[in-house]
Amino acid sequence: MPRASAPTRRAPSSQLAPPAVRQPSPAPLLPQALLERLLAVAMERGGDFAEVYVERTHSTSVALEESRIKSAQTGLVQGVGVRVISGGKVGYAFSDDWDEPALLRAASTAAMIAQGQGSERSFPVSRVAVPSHYRVPTPLSDVEVSLKASLLTRADQAARAFDSRVTQVNGVYVDQTRRIAVANTEGRYSEDTQDLCRMSIQVVAQGKKNERSTGSYGGGGRVPFTHWATFPPEDVGREAARQAVATIGAVDCAAGPQTVVLAPGWSGILLHEAVGHGLEADFIRKGTSLFAGKLGEKVASELVTVIDDGTVSSGRGSINIDDEGTPGERKVLIENGVLKGYLYDTLNAKLMGQRSTGSGRRESFRHLPIPRMTNTFLAPGNHHPGDILKEVKRGLYCATFGGGQVDISNGNFVFEVSEAYQIEDGKLGRPVKNAILIGVGPEALKNVSRVGNDPQPDPGMGVCGKNGQSIPVGVGLPTVRIDNVTVGGTQVG
Amino acid sequence: MDYQKLAKKIVQRATKKGASQAEAFLEVGRQSSVRVREGQIEDLTQSTSKGVGLRVVVKGRLGFAFTSDFEPSGLDLLVDQALKLAQAAAPNKLNGLPGVKELGRFGDTGELYDAAVANLPGDWKVKAALEMEKAGRAEDSRVTTFNAVGAGDFVSEVYVASSEGMAGGYSGTYVYLFAMPVAAADGQLQKGYWLDYKRFLADLEPPESIGREATRRAVRMLGAKRVKTQQVPVLFDPLVTASFVSGVARAASGNAVHQQASMLASLQGKRLASEHVTLVDNGLLPRGLSTAPFDGEGVPTRRTPIIDRGVMSNFLYDAFTARKAKARPTGNAKRGYNAQPSIGTSNLYLEAGTTPPEQLIREVDRGFYVTSLLGHGANPVTGELSAGANGLWIENGELTHAVQEVTVAGNVLKMLQDMDGIGNDLQFRGGTVGAPTVRFRQLTLSGE
Numbered sequence: 001m002p003r004a005s006a007p008t009r010r011a012p013s014s015q016l017a018p019p020a021v022r023q024p025s026p027a028p029l030l031p032q033a034l035l036e037r038l039l040a041v042a043m044e045r046g047g048d049f050a051e052v053y054v055e056r057t058h059s060t061s062v063a064l065e066e067s068r069i070k071s072a073q074t075g076l077v078q079g080v081g082v083r084v085i086s087g088g089k090v091g092y093a094f095s096d097d098w099d100e101p102a103l104l105r106a107a108s109t110a111a112m113i114a115q116g117q118g119s120e121r122s123f124p125v126s127r128v129a130v131p132s133h134y135r136v137p138t139p140l141s142d143v144e145v146s147l148k149a150s151l152l153t154r155a156d157q158a159a160r161a162f163d164s165r166v167t168q169v170n171g172v173y174v175d176q177t178r179r180i181a182v183a184n185t186e187g188r189y190s191e192d193t194q195d196l197c198r199m200s201i202q203v204v205a206q207g208k209k210n211e212r213s214t215g216s217y218g219g220g221g222r223v224p225f226t227h228w229a230t231f232p233p234e235d236v237g238r239e240a241a242r243q244a245v246a247t248i249g250a251v252d253c254a255a256g257p258q259t260v261v262l263a264p265g266w267s268g269i270l271l272h273e274a275v276g277h278g279l280e281a282d283f284i285r286k287g288t289s290l291f292a293g294k295l296g297e298k299v300a301s302e303l304v305t306v307i308d309d310g311t312v313s314s315g316r317g318s319i320n321i322d323d324e325g326t327p328g329e330r331k332v333l334i335e336n337g338v339l340k341g342y343l344y345d346t347l348n349a350k351l352m353g354q355r356s357t358g359s360g361r362r363e364s365f366r367h368l369p370i371p372r373m374t375n376t377f378l379a380p381g382n383h384h385p386g387d388i389l390k391e392v393k394r395g396l397y398c399a400t401f402g403g404g405q406v407d408i409s410n411g412n413f414v415f416e417v418s419e420a421y422q423i424e425d426g427k428l429g430r431p432v433k434n435a436i437l438i439g440v441g442p443e444a445l446k447n448v449s450r451v452g453n454d455p456q457p458d459p460g461m462g463v464c465g466k467n468g469q470s471i472p473v474g475v476g477l478p479t480v481r482i483d484n485v486t487v488g489g490t491q492v493g
Numbered sequence: 494m495d496y497q498k499l500a501k502k503i504v505q506r507a508t509k510k511g512a513s514q515a516e517a518f519l520e521v522g523r524q525s526s527v528r529v530r531e532g533q534i535e536d537l538t539q540s541t542s543k544g545v546g547l548r549v550v551v552k553g554r555l556g557f558a559f560t561s562d563f564e565p566s567g568l569d570l571l572v573d574q575a576l577k578l579a580q581a582a583a584p585n586k587l588n589g590l591p592g593v594k595e596l597g598r599f600g601d602t603g604e605l606y607d608a609a610v611a612n613l614p615g616d617w618k619v620k621a622a623l624e625m626e627k628a629g630r631a632e633d634s635r636v637t638t639f640n641a642v643g644a645g646d647f648v649s650e651v652y653v654a655s656s657e658g659m660a661g662g663y664s665g666t667y668v669y670l671f672a673m674p675v676a677a678a679d680g681q682l683q684k685g686y687w688l689d690y691k692r693f694l695a696d697l698e699p700p701e702s703i704g705r706e707a708t709r710r711a712v713r714m715l716g717a718k719r720v721k722t723q724q725v726p727v728l729f730d731p732l733v734t735a736s737f738v739s740g741v742a743r744a745a746s747g748n749a750v751h752q753q754a755s756m757l758a759s760l761q762g763k764r765l766a767s768e769h770v771t772l773v774d775n776g777l778l779p780r781g782l783s784t785a786p787f788d789g790e791g792v793p794t795r796r797t798p799i800i801d802r803g804v805m806s807n808f809l810y811d812a813f814t815a816r817k818a819k820a821r822p823t824g825n826a827k828r829g830y831n832a833q834p835s836i837g838t839s840n841l842y843l844e845a846g847t848t849p850p851e852q853l854i855r856e857v858d859r860g861f862y863v864t865s866l867l868g869h870g871a872n873p874v875t876g877e878l879s880a881g882a883n884g885l886w887i888e889n890g891e892l893t894h895a896v897q898e899v900t901v902a903g904n905v906l907k908m909l910q911d912m913d914g915i916g917n918d919l920q921f922r923g924g925t926v927g928a929p930t931v932r933f934r935q936l937t938l939s940g941e
Contacts, residue, residue, distance in 0.1 A: 062581075065748075065752075066752070068583045068585060069581070069582050069583045070555075070582075071555050071556075071557060071582060071833055072556065072557070072578045072581045072582050073556075073557035073558060073559070073578060073832075073833060074558050074574050074578060075546075075558060075559040075560065075831050076559070076560045076561065076562060076567070076570075077544070077560075077561050077831070078561060078562060079542075079561065088530075088533065088535070089533065089534050089535065089536065089537075090535065090536035090537070091536070091537050091538075092536060092537065092538040092539075093538070093539045093540060094538075094540045095540065095541060096541070096542055096543060096544070096561040097541070097543075098562075106540075109539050112537070113534070113536075113537055144581075145577075145578060145581040146581045149581055149582075167753060167754075168752050168753065168754050170752075170754075204752070204753070204754045204874055206753075211875075212753075212754070212756075212874050212875050213874075213875065214872060214874050214875065253879070253902070255722045255900075255902065255937050255938070255939030256722040256939055256940070256941070257941065283640075286530075286638050286639070286640065286675075287637060287638045287675070288638055288639075288640045288675045288682065288684065289682075290682050366540065366542070368536065368538070402869060403868075403869055404868075405867045405868055405869070405881070406867070407684065407865075407867065407883070409640075409675050409682040409683055409684040410681065410682060410683050410684070410714070410717065410883070410897055411682075412867060412881060412883065412897050412898055413867070413881075414867040414868045414880065414881035414900070416868055416869060416879070433875075433877060434872075434875075434877035434878075434879045434902060435879065436868060436879040436880065436881065436900055436902070438867070438881045438898055438899065438900050438939075439898065440897075440898055467641075486719070486898060486899070486900065486939055486940060486941075487900075487939060488879045488880070488881070488900025488901070488902050488939045489879065489900075489902055489937065489939055490879075490902045490903060490904075490937045491937070492722055492723060492724055492937055
């Protein structure tokens with residue numbers, strides 16, 4: 001069974017225990033008095049709402065190439081963004097200078113969006129305790145770089161030892177320790193520390209006829225460095241090598257509609273693309289998503305229940321608070337095929353008369369928060385994964401995946417399959433190269449005909465891009481069968 | 494603040510503390526942007542930014558750190574971090590900053606800075622964005638909303654200093670307009686997207702024309718449907734061609750080639766396409782968005798044909814890879830302050846042909862004119878391309894109905910051989926990659 005050998009870390013939907021409350025850490029990023037001063041300046045022309053966002057991110061990255069550590073680097077990025085909302089208008093200014101005059105300048109620049117009279121109101125804030133969905137006792141930025149480098153060396157050796165046809169191994173390890181503070185004129189002030197790490201390994205293999213193939217695998221999350229003891233880098237290297245070797249000599253993919261079976265895990269990007277983005281409240285409010293105005297309607301097969309959950313323990317997309325200070329939440333977006341809810345940030349929630357779902361996220365202080373996903377997954381069904389495969393006469397088994405993309409207006413989404421096999425009489429046949437799936441979100445989800453009882457989160461390597469902002473996300477899916485999916489390929493007839 | 498001096502000072506501090514070589518890459522910028530919605534400002538953003546990256550070599554080991562903290566304590570920490578990281582890296586005798594031979598004389602870039610952009614008043618952007626929205630709506634009543642309509646500008650300064658004698662800087666301006674309308678009919682939504690991005694205000698397309706074109710591109714997609722799975726001639730519009738040739742250029746990275754991890758690895762000097770196909774990377778293109786006197790490590794930029802009249806002629810190199818592959822650096826080290834240089838393109842373009850795009854369409858009996866692709870493009874190692882495609886169907890040389898929910902697939906090397914028409918409409922549309930309309934003899938389209 002050509003399944004990704006990802007060790008299962010956690011079930012995606014079992015994290016419903018009440019979260020522990022973290023003690024506020026003693027040293028704030030900026031003095032509270034200064035935060036309050038900035039809020040007062042931001043409101044001096046009479047805005048409706050103001051917010052100060054403070055960020056300090058330490059990051060490390062290590063790269064391996066040709067079995068050597070090519071480079072290691074660390075960096076510090078820090079800055080403050082001030083947002084003022086006046087009516088439906090937003091003023092935003094940010095600065096990477098921390099000195100008081102620069103910050104006050106940013107606050108008065110953002111204030112200009114409001115055209116009112118001078119005001120000298122004050123806006124006291126008080127510190128709010130935040131939940132704790134991830135525990136990283138030793139910040140990743142404090143871990144010796146040589147330990148991080150050795151993960152890559154170990155993965156490289158394991159990948160090369162896996163098969164003599166492996167010709168190249170490239171690896172990257174990245175982590176960050178990101179501290180954020182958010183204070184707003186509603187009096188809320190919260191801080192969070194968000195550690196995050198990821199390792200990824202790319203392998204090139206070459207067959208007898210010099211045909212090249214590639215494999216790629218990785219993982220991580222909001223986890224302490226000890227994670228790598230239970231998710232060994234050797235497994236990562238071997239899995240990337242296995243994919244590359246398995247796809248040597250793959251046959252051309254047949255073009256046209258087919259029945260497809262998706263392996264569990266990272267295949268969850270299907271949901272992320274097919275429905276997730278289309279449910280983000282900015283697209284809904286502006287009427288640019290094909291899911292706008294469809295609350296309560298059937299948009300998927302009854303087997304489909306989609307959940308976005310920012311509270312998954314140690315999940316890559318998990319957030320104690322979003323980048324507006326709202327606690328992360330678990331939201332049912334689609335229940336038994338019926339559209340139940342959208343993903344709201346503060347601004348869109350205000351304009352639409354709703355409440356924020358803790359979905360206001362941003363890449364950094366250089367960006368405005370916008371509605372985003374966290375960890376998005378499909379609730380498990382009743383089918384045994386083995387039976388799902390057995391029932392398919394002819395089709396395509398999609399084992400590992402690249403990325404995806406969606407056009408939220410016409411709903412077209414694609415989903416790149418990096419390792420796929422023909423299915424013949426319920427069994428896996430030859431590997432197929434260069435497959436891609438395309439569909440229109442709601443139609444594809446109506447064709448979901450089997451949902452496995454084997455939910456699996458991805459190993460922790462998802463990056464989602466929207467409006468030029470990249471953020472970490474998680475996805476998850478059990479084994480799923482979808483009928484009549486258009487498969488892109490080169491072979492006709 | 495004199496940033497050139499500051500960069501030099503950081504280098505001196507690093508060498509004093511034990512670096513055998515050191516290089517500082519410093520960026521300073523300010524930007525401002527506006528978006529409008531329904532005749533009103535939606536948001537206004539203004540900012541300043543700065544940062545410096547420090548690369549050091551200590552006994553053949555490379556270290557790198559970056560910071561946006563320019564306080565003396567922040568810069569001290571930067572130097573210490575970079576030196577510390579060098580200890581974690583493996584020694585490699587090829588490590589080293591570009592030396593006197595590689596640095597050399599800078600070519601002529603022409604003007605990079607437009608005072609009209611640097612001093613652009615805030616309400617110019619508001620007015621331009623409002624005009625785009627108005628023109629977009631006026632063009633066709635089926636436009637019901639916009640994802641975004643906006644304008645912005647950006648002024649940046651770059652300084653590089655190194656222990657090997659590099660000392661240089663330049664400043665540049667950028668200004669852009671974009672419109673993303675959504676058209677609706679019969680329960681279908683279709684988006685349009687059009688933009689312009691230039692260094693000089695005078696080069697920028699008028700807002701009204703951006704708004705109108707964005708609407709035309711949204712409206713013409715209404716009624717889109719799947720077509721049958723088949724092999725037909727396929728045309729790429731200039732935006733789609735630009736993403737296609739970017740994929741070819743990624744495979745021309747000297748590092749991928751050296752690692753045998755590129756579809757182009759063994760093809761230098763071989764014919765890839767007809768003699769009409771010339772793909773060029775030109776860091777000195779007049780008024781180009783990516784034009785600069787030197788690359789991310791101070792090496793002079795230049796014009797490098799990747800495919801020259803159909804023949805695979807040159808790969809792209811930074812200094813390290815060039816040393817490794819015993820080639821010459823081509824001035825293609827790309828970076829921001831927060832990353833080390835890696836090989837990338839500057840101004841990349843497929844040279845224009847002589848045929849008007851209308852004629853390329855007219856010569857096709859049945860075919861597919863692709864106006865947008867979904868997905869991440871070709872695999873640079875294998876050349877396999879499979880992507881979702883939207884566009885217009887061609888019957889008897891005429892554009893007919895819109896097409897969606899199909900894919901096109903092929904192999905890039907085969908597609909280059911199959912490129913049988915190149916339009917005379919080369920354009921840099923909103924980026925550093927320029928291309929005309931092109932036609933492929935045959936691609937597999939997957940649909941019903």
